[in-house]
Amino acid sequence: MSETAARRRRALMRFWRDYRAQRAGLYGAAILAVFVLLALVTPLVTDPSGLDVTKATGPKMAPPSAQFPLGTDESGRSILLMILWGSRVSLLIGFLAALLSMVIGTVTGITAGHFRGWSSAVLMRITDWFLVLPSLVLALVLAAILGGGTSTIILAIGVTSWAATARLIRAQTLAVEARPYVERSRVLGAGHWHVMTRHVLPNVAPLVLANTTLTVAGAIVTESTLAFLGADAGQASWGSMLRGSYDWGAVTSGAWWYVLPPGLCIVAVVLAFTFCGRALEAVLNPRLRGVA
């Protein structure tokens, strides 16, 4: 199968060449790369003991200074240190929860759209059930039953947020399956797997990517909401920092250094994801090429 491997490699090189032409996508990827890199090197260059309220050395709610570039919180911890360590938790939960949600949603959606009849009906009733359940309450209950921890929060967010994606992907799958080229492919002898992976998946991929963007953002926000309600991962995250700033009245006391950094970080990561998603869409859809 060396010919297949060579074809894949050529396709990958072509993809990268096309992606490079997308300026916004490059910016998005660069922003994401910076955040991921910072999250990765943080444990190598900083000391997590500064996150412990009992070991915090700084003054309370101090504005930015040379010693604390982004000021301190109500316990005298460095905001910069919390942002750096919080990025690890927020990004991990955001990425993995979105990934879990997209995988469940895409598999369910494509399966329900491709196989008609009772299997599709059963899958869609399950989806409806998850859709009408108050997902935040369900996530809280799941987090409470499974016990605290990062993986619990990921599971709780992932399992409760895929239903809307599944419906969307199913609708798109139905639209793609009605195209004549799917029938042509069947006449050429294609089985279910071929149709689903060669025709349906590439056609729903832009939608999946666009949705992942929103889901990552949603997952980061859900994580902070869960933290706000007491089901946190037990570590500092951007979400729990926003919660802390709210609890301690950072806005009314003018402590902008406590509110803006976590908020801007969330915005930057979500924006970077949107840029990447758009660029990928433009590359994967030949009709959009040269337009964006």
Next chain:
Amino acid sequence: MTLLEARDLHVEFASRGRRARAVDGVDLTVGEGEIVALVGESGCGKTTLARTLLGLERPASGTVLYGGAPLAYSARALKAYRREVQLVPQDPTGSLNPRHTVYEAVAEGPRIHGLRDERERVASALSRAGLRPPERFFPVYPHELSGGQRQRVVIAGALALDPEVLVADEPVASLDASVRGEILALLLRLRAELGLSALVVTHDLGLAWNIADRVAVMYLGRIVESGPVEQVLSAPSHPYTQALLSVLPESPAPIVLSGEPPDPTRIPGGCRFHPRCHVLAAGKAAEAGVDGLCRSQPLEVLPSSAALQAACHYARARQPRL
């Protein structure tokens, strides 16, 4: 030698609680190296018949035979059948995945069937379909091609599997007139060079005249007249065929059919064409003494014979050999 055959084929759909008999008893054969045209107006069941012959639709009763053996509907048997009988679809633009290059579109069949020498196969299929030099078209996307070139790519995709029969569903309906001739010439050349048989579904009698050896005229799920193309189209016996021919531009007096358009959920009793039949309406059937038969006596399914035949009481009263 008969390659592809439909034997007493019935295909039904559920339509708002009623049964639509889209194909209502059809016997049809396509011989080796033969081109058969299936003509009829929209909604007469010709596309459904073509899809059933391709195994995309399962008959309610009756059989599709290939090479004398009935078609099996297991996934494995259908996949093997796909190497023998291929489709040329109506809309080449919609039939090509916009994300796949010409190479990928033509290589799809060989890849599905795990055939070796993919590159040579694709190149030879493209050049047989008239896209030369084939290498120039490999990296091209469908939206960069003209309609005629797209149809050639679709035909090349079918040829890459070395089929014996092509089922072409309105192969040139979406192409402009100058390209039509080229695609038809291509089909004729494929027959001459590769011995391909074809069933060409069309509503265009001129096309049937140009390309086919035999023609079968379909009305409301059944073949009402069939025979060698010169005989059927130069001297049509069935009033429906006469009406179809009379509206061609060069025809002196067009016959405009009256009555309701055909509805496959309510097939009339007697001759299925009698509510719209101009021969019956003009009283000529009564002169021949068959008007009672027209209204009450259903006609049998025409056998799949090469000779001229028509399912019409009036035509039979005048020409007993039919």
